Amino acid sequence: MTHIKLPQTGSCRCGKVVIEVAKAPVMTSACHCRGCQKMSASAFSLTAMVPAEGFRVVSGEVVKGGLQGPELDHYVCSRCKTWMFTRITGFEALVNVRPTLFEVVEWTVPFIETMTCARLPWVCFPAQHSFERMPDPEEFPALLAGFAARA
Numbered sequence: 045m046t047h048i049k050l051p052q053t054g055s056c057r058c059g060k061v062v063i064e065v066a067k068a069p070v071m072t073s074a075c076h077c078r079g080c081q082k083m084s085a086s087a088f089s090l091t092a093m094v095p096a097e098g099f100r101v102v103s104g105e106v107v108k109g110g111l112q113g114p115e116l117d118h119y120v121c122s123r124c125k126t127w128m129f130t131r132i133t134g135f136e137a138l139v140n141v142r143p144t145l146f147e148v149v150e151w152t153v154p155f156i157e158t159m160t161c162a163r164l165p166w167v168c169f170p171a172q173h174s175f176e177r178m179p180d181p182e183e184f185p186a187l188l189a190g191f192a193a194r195a
Contacts, residue, residue, distance in 0.1 A: 048068060048148055048150065048151075050065065050066055050067065050068065050098075051064045051065060051066040052064070052065050052146050052147070052148055053065075053102060053146070054141075054145030054146035054147075055145060056104070056120075056121035056123075056124050056126035056128060056145065057121070057124045057126045058121065058123050058124035058126070060103075060104040060105075060121055060122075060123045060124065061101065061103065061104030061105065061106055061121040061122075061123075061126070061128060062101075062102040062103045062104060063099070063100070063101055063102060063128060063129070063141065063145065064099070064100050064101075064102050065092075065094050065098060065099055065141060065146070066098040066099070066100075067094060067095045067097065067098025067099075068094075068098075069092035069093055069094050069141075069143075069151055070093050070094070070095065070138065070188055070191065070192070071092075071093045071155055071156065071187060071188055071191040072090070072091065072092050072093070072143065072151060072152070072153060072154050072155045072156075072191070073090070073091045073093070073154050073155065073156045073157065073158060073171075074088045074089070074090055074091070074154035074156075074157045074158070074169060074171060075088060075089050075091065075157075075158045075159050076088045076157065076158065076159045076160055076161075076162050076163040076164070076167065077158070077159035077162050078162050079110075079111065080159070081162070081164075083110050083118065083127055084127065087163075087164045087166075087167050088157075088163070088167065089127075089142070090142065090143050090144060090152055090154060091130075091140040091141070091142070091143070092140075092141045092142075092143040092151040092152075093138045093139075093140055093141075094138065094139050094140075094141050095137065095138060095139075096136060096137055096138060096139050099129070099139040099141065104121065104122070104123075105121075105122040105123075106119040106120060106121060106122065106128060106129075107119070107120060107122045108120075109125060109127070110127065113133075114133060115132065115133050116130055116131065116132045116133060117130065117131050118130050119131070126142075126145075127142055128141070128142055128145060129141045129142065153170065154169060154170070154171045155171060155172055155173065155187070155190070155191045155194070156171055156172070156173040156174070156175065156179065156187060157169050157171040157173070157174050157175065158175045158177070158178050158179065159175070159176075159177060159178070160174055160175065160176050161176045161177060172190070173187060173190075
């Protein structure tokens with residue numbers, strides 16, 4: 045991956061909420077589950093997994109929307125309801141940010157795709173790794189190392 049100048053800022057559709065990423069994503073993914081299809085009103089959702097200490101809401105108000113605990117919380121703009129990021133219980137060190145909120149095209153390319161058991165039949169991805177469900181936790185270190193090695 046090319047060197048991306050950090051920090052990067054992104055915003056919701058109406059521009060009221062601005063978020064900042066000060067640390068590069070540790071992995072990118074596409075999720076094909078029915079929940080992500082419904083949340084995104086698309087065939088999948090895209091994620092850039094960012095270290096939590098490298099993420100912040102700069103301005104505006106986010107509220108919980110979509111799923112709200114106990115396993116995860118989706119956060120949306122309080123005004124336009126753009127899905128902005130997700131925090132997952134047990135993975136507090138990472139924030140799953142919607143990469144299309146930024147102008148960094150490289151962050152939108154999925155390194156892995158998950159929940160392909162629900163993938164719509166016409167969807168074809170360039171992801172390097174594909175999982176019918178979610179990867180097993182013991183697979184994550186190798187996936188993170190593989191993503192980092194792409195640089």
